[in-house]
Amino acid sequence: MTSLIAAVREQDEVARYLDWPGDFDLDRGDHGEEVHLASGAVLEGFAGDGAGGTFFFCGEGGEERPVLYADSEGGAALVAIGLPELLRLLLVVPWWRDCQMFSVEESRRSAAEYLEDMPDLDARRDRAATALGLVLPPEGDVLARLREVALEIGKDFVLVFTPGGEPYEPLFAG
Template sequence: MRSLITVIAEHDDVAGYLCWPGDFELERSDHVEPVHLASGAALEGFAGDGAGGTFFFCGDGGEERPVLYADSEGGAALVAIGLPELLQLLLVAPWWRDCQAFTAEESRELAADYQQDIPDLFAQRDRAAAVLGLDLPSEADVLARLHAVATGAGREFDLIFTPEGNTYERLIQV
C-alpha cells in the first residue's frame, strides 16, 4: 500500500485542494521554533500551513501515528490519530480552526463562506477523497472526533518550547 503522503505528492489536484482550502502543505514541515513533546516521544514535522503552523507525527511508526498541530502563536492540539483521520478532517471541514462550538451547524455556516469563493468545493473534495481512497464522515462526526481527540489527549502530548521549557496552550478546550 502506497503512503498517503506519496499519493498527495503525486497528484497536483489533491495537493492543491489540501493547500486551499485545507491550508495543508507538505513543503512546510519546519516549525518556527524548537519544540518537543512532554513525554519525550519522537516528534516529526511533516506538513504545515500558510500561517507558520506545523503538523507533527508523534512517536515512532508511520502514517498511523497521532498527529499534533501547533500554530505559530504558541498553541497546540492533538487533532487526529493517524494521517487518514487528519485528511478526513481537512477534506470535510477544512475550516476546523474557525469552529468554536464544533457543531455541524457552525461548520455548514463556515462552508457556505468557502463555497462563495470555491463554487465546486464539494466536487473537488470528493475527487480528492477518491484519489486518496478515503471515505468521508459527516461534518458532525469529523468535528466530534476532533474534539474528542484534542480534549482527551493526555499531558504526554503537551508541546514544549524547548529553550524555555514553556508548554504551548491547548488550542481546543474541554
C-alpha cells in the same frame, strides 16, 4: 501500498485541494522554533500551513502515528490519530480551526463563506477523497472525533517550547 503522503505528492488536484482550502502543505514541515513533547516521545514535523503552523507526527512509526498541530502563536492540539484521519478532517472540515465548539453550525457558517468563492468545493473534495481512497464520514462525526482527540486523547500530548521550557496553550477550550 503507496503511502498517503506519496499519494498526495503524486496527485496535483489532491495537493491543490489540501493546500486550499485545507491550508496543508507537505513542503512546510519546519516549525521554525525548537519544540518537544513533554512525554519525550519523538516529534516529526511533516507539513505546515500558510500562517506558520506545523503538523507533527508523534512517537515512533509511520503514517498511523498521532498528529499534533501547532500554530505560530503558541497554541497546539492533537488533531488526529493517523494521517488518514487527518486527511478526512482536512477534506470534510478544512476550516476546523474555526470550529471552537466542534459544532456543525459553526462549520456550516464557515463552509458558506468558502462556497461563495469556490462553488465547486464539494466536487473537488469528493474527487480528492476518491483519489486517496478515503471514505468521508459526515461532518458531525468528523467534528465529534476532533473533539474527542483534541480534548480527551490529546491531554497526554503536551508540546513544549524547548528554550523556555513552557508548554503551548491548548488550541481548544475544554
